[in-house]
Amino acid sequence: MFQEHDYRENLSLMLSEVLDDIGVNERMVMRRRRCLMLEETMMNITHKLADTNLTVYYLGSQREGTTTIGLHSDMDILHCIHEYNIIQDWSEWEHGKENYLMIQDENTTPGYCFLQLLRHDIPLPVTVIPNEHYINDRSGRILLKNTLYNGVIQDAVDHGPSNARQGQDGFCDIDTVPAFPCKSWPQSASGWLDRQGIGRWPTLDMRRYAASTRCFVVATGSKVSEYPELEWRISTSLAERCLILNLNITQIRCYVLLKMILKSFLNPQGEINISSFMCKTVLLHCIENTESSIWKENNLFICLTYCLLELHSCVQNDHCSHFIIRENNLMAGQFTAEKKHELSKNISDFLQNDRQMLLRIDIDDLGYRLQVKLNMVPHGAYYYQSSLAIHEFYMYFEYLGTAFSVKGAQKLLLRHLHTKNIRTMKHCIGKLITFNVNGNRLEQAAFKFLAPFLFTTYGSILASSSISENNQVSPQALVWLSAGLNSDISSSRLKLASVFYCTGDMEKAELILRHTEQQYYSYPVFTICRCRDMPPPAVTTEIMRICGEQSEDCIKHITAFCVTFIQKEINCIPHELQYEMFRSTQDYMIHRIRYRDFWMDWAVVDSLPFLYFLQYKIYSHLQRHQDQQQALSKLIRTIVTDKNLGHRETALNILGQCMEQENRPQQALNCYLLSLQLRSRNNVAKFHICKLLSGLLASQ
Template sequence: MAHYTRKDMASVSRHLFKVLDVAGASEYVRHTRQHKALVGDVLASLTNVIERSDVAIYTFGSMSEGTTTPGMNSDTDIMMCFRIYPVFETSDDVRFDDMNVRYRTEHGDADYTYLIMLSDEETPIGFCKLEFMSAVDTEPIDPDLFFNICMDINGRFVITNSCMVDAMDQDERNGPAATTFKRPGFTDLDYIPSFRCAKWPSVAEEFLTRKRKYGFPSTDMAGDFGSFGIFFVPTGHSETQEKHLQWRLSFSLQERKIMLNLNPTQFKCYILLKMVKEDFVKPVVPGKSLTSYQCKTSIFWSIEQTHSSIWVGSNLVACFVKCLHLLKIWIRNGFVPNFFMPPVSIWKGSKQICKMVTCIIDNILKDPIEYLRSLKCDRVGSLLRSSLEPCVADGLGMPDHAEESDNYFREAKRTLHLSVHRLHYSFICETAYHWIGLLQHVSAGDDLDTCITYHRRLIGLLRNTTKMSEMTSQQLNYVQQASEYVLPFLLTSYGSQLASKSLLQPNGDTYEQAMAHLKTGQHSDALSGSIKLAAILYAMEKYEDCLKLLNDKEREIAPDLITIGMCGRKRDDFTHTVLINERLVNKIINNKMTSSEVLRENTCACVIFLPSEMPLIPKELQYELFRSFCSETEFSQDVNFWFDFVAVDSKVLLYYMLYLVHKKLGHRRDRNDAFLFLNIFLEKDFNLCHAETGFNLVGTILRDMGHLESAMSLFKDSWTKRPDHNAAKWQALITCYLYYRTVTEEDFKIEQESLESEEHTEHEVDDVENEAENEEKIIYQRCEGV
């Protein structure tokens, strides 16, 4: 190892610590990533609960731990736990009374399936088989089950591990995972099906009783581990005959708990290990070699074996060296001990791979600082060299290149800022998608009372976070955070339902409840809740109140206000383009805004109206409820459920409502201004949602003004934006009808004028003839008199 003094190591460590912040490993970015993943898990699991799928969703790995940077492009590991088939270590652990109550409540009969862990001589430590058990005497081959059942060598009916992954949509198989969305430039998603046992397995009892000299993990943390239980993922030991029947024990919840509680130095040390793996090992070592999980394991063991005072910023390089040295010893021996079950090795490489990886680590240990300065991932090496330039006198720096150094930091910060913006934007979009997804169970045929009842039950569940935590199998603090995101949106929808009922059946109490919920819902985001309230006030003919609210919100519209798209595209459509709002990017970074703050202060969602809210919907928007009537293509109810709703951009609806209320109040100039701004937003706002609906609304205004040809041009633009499932077809038909009436009435008018002219001429002739007849009569009478 190159000779460095303790002062040298401390100096490099401090610079490296700051460089990693710039590269995307700061505490702010770390916690933002964690929040996105963990709250997202709750929302996904809640959706499954509402749909009665009984699948809990967990995001593991670097995305939920925050242990990644923009340059790593780490995979997203999503575990889907099928809770309908609980796992027990032994039959004695089964609580049949509880099972009977649970399944009798859900299915009417006490007919359920559960699984028992099986271990035998053919099954290595860390793996087990899952025996199929049923509460009733039935054949174990059930066509309704999504897994296959085989008989093992001992004559037990056990489930295979391959069919679950094989049944999933995937681009490739990756161990226990089905990897999908393998697209250049995008994050891969690894979907891992699993079962769960609520009890800590006796095979891992050593971990709970292990003596820990330095108190890691802490007693409180380790005490929680037993309650987390374990997962069983579908992969067997590669060197056994029954690997297709084996399931690997996974301690993913425990690992994530530890990772979330690492201090900044421990966290950055793990980031460095991953970067070394990506830059120096992966490009030259083929096949299975050093993995992120092995790096994580070295961090765990190193922390357990050292005093906490060692893990400080000035010791970052020293801690990094310690972990690398531990990895070198393990890999040289071909055995990397599992942190939770030390007899189990997590090393999969061959002897040749062992030699290659050991050689690389050995070289790094000889001069770790030089290798750190050579890291390419996220420009860490370049940034470190630039940061160390003032240390030339200590023999650690490079020649002074101030301009080049500034460029490195400027580019790194730009990459980081865009990454943070993308994190907030994607999380808020997913959150909004989940809350509107909760409404998909309200069908177009449901009456108003049914919708009100559904909203009331859903809101009650979201407020009872303890119950929701049990139902989703998610931790209470994340459940509470998730509830705070979606509850205001649902309160707006609930208030709107009550307002509809109040309008149809006037009732003071119902109206007051509606207004209370709608006002609470104004805090859902920066705009949508308030604009929907304004639309309801307009429907109730409270025009002055509506105008005041709209004017207040218009004054709050700033250039850093962005629209989020929660409908109109598939969740897996990564081709969706977002125009970066530079003002918002700078605001987020400078203020270190949380996702909640970005949503409340700088984001507006679509405004949604359900079919049951028909009395409140502005007339021209009501056609959007029938966008799919006579459509050319079918649509997926799971993805396109919003087709049955009115969905309109908040900014578009703001200026459309301003146009309507000014028109109602006779404010001609203000009405025209609102129409002008509506056109400007449609033309200039690239991130606008449901542009086709905006074009439809502008077209209806032009049609009312008598500009039928211009209106038809707008409806054509709308149809271009969305060729199918578009209410533009109705607006175009109405416009064609009006055009026909206009032309017909014009022809009728001309014909009438012609007929009137002919009648006038005939009347003149008749008058002349009558006069002549009269004269003849007079003459005749005179003659008779003579």
């Protein structure tokens, strides 16, 4: 008896050490959570500045920090669309909004509801079907179908009930769900707010916070529903997120182990028989029904066994109650009798041979690492990543996530602002500054990434206006351009250099370019572009070290965003790049995806090719011909060798124009043809080819 207890305690401690080594420790969990909290904050500030009436919430394992590299967990993003108002009582109706009455009756599955359409002007039901997204039920109610967003593209995301962007190398899959906010907590969920378990968990503070969060309805029906197209699932995801964020490290490790067991033994070959959400729910029930003192490091193995026993009971009974909405059975209609028998047997086999089965888990080399800890195999007999390497790897992907979020936020802001006037832009900057003055720490951190870009864009627009009037840059424009220089290593500096070039101030432009080029040699530099899907830059030991040491601040030192000029900045760019703003003919417009390809109306170029192109032009004006040819050679080498360029076709187009200026028409033609091979539509290379051939014919 005592030996068995000692063995379980020793195994628990060894398991905890292994999970610590692979990044499931308090420090890493908190850092990863903060990273995604920052990204969520940055995107929500951007949506507020852009007046999109949308709030995004990052959910799931990535946001919770309850995953590992080997689990390959996806990213869950909930899009709360505020135009909709879901009510339970007529007093909650709002004038001018899309109001829907939540209906839960004998025809709806527990945890689900129907949505009845109400009038905009007065709190009464609509009596006539407005379009194909609605249906008239037997009671005469106009109900909204949950297929509303099927096939609709919004904000570059195809919303089903949910849309997973699968298979993009180097990134986790993204599961995006559109959701409508409930005006108040649904009655079926509110009973949980007064419930407390054996271990006084969830605490009163947790339940108070949960009560302050939103509930949603999302567009999916129950698998056992008689009306699958009409049901909407009630989501308490923010309350659930609160609970997971308040777990201790042993509870988090138990959850991670459950998911590893799930993936290794219960859901082979990518099947989804039991979902990770079911495992999370089982864990929460177990925590609620045990003393809090049980959940400590030396009891991890016992806690895991308890959770597996509870999961086994759920499978045998075909019933797993939602943690908050108890009437909602998560396993209803989930698997056949044969699959139930198979899963029950697999869980039983694991429980009977738990120690041996743990040693067979390949994910993150957990089984082998555990064998080493238990002195079952000699250390060094098999290679696996050190805890330091894993830590740096996490930091690298945190950097990538933040950098891509910054660039995504920039694109969203430009999409909103490119048609606005100067006054609107200044108002937008004022709103952003309030987040720095009055915001919390996350909002202030988001400000330092968003502000430089917005300052630079505003300064460039002012400069373009003053250049068109008197070919000079106004002092006000220079102030804003200077304020935004530290957006990243290059893009804002290149904009300032381009402004000086366009006003003929070649000496200042050359000085900025020389300094920017030197920065490229101070650190390894990543090219980041969000205009199209691209794999992340290849990771190196040096990059991981820098990310580990500097965290999110390294964005300003090792990132080169692509340089973007909207139409209002046209006088701030060389004429060779202005052509890019007119790449799409009417015939090609139909091949563009509205919510993804809006950048094609702008001039967008990768930083390093633009740097060398500007050098080539400036050295020509300064009659420094040897430097000019060196810049041309660097431009060619960058286009040929840099695998991370997001706008290689644009770089080839400006290189082709350089070749024309060098009186090398054949090489220019080759550049344009190569550009067309990369992008056959929405590419101004066709215009350059026509212009080049026309000039050759005219000269003959």
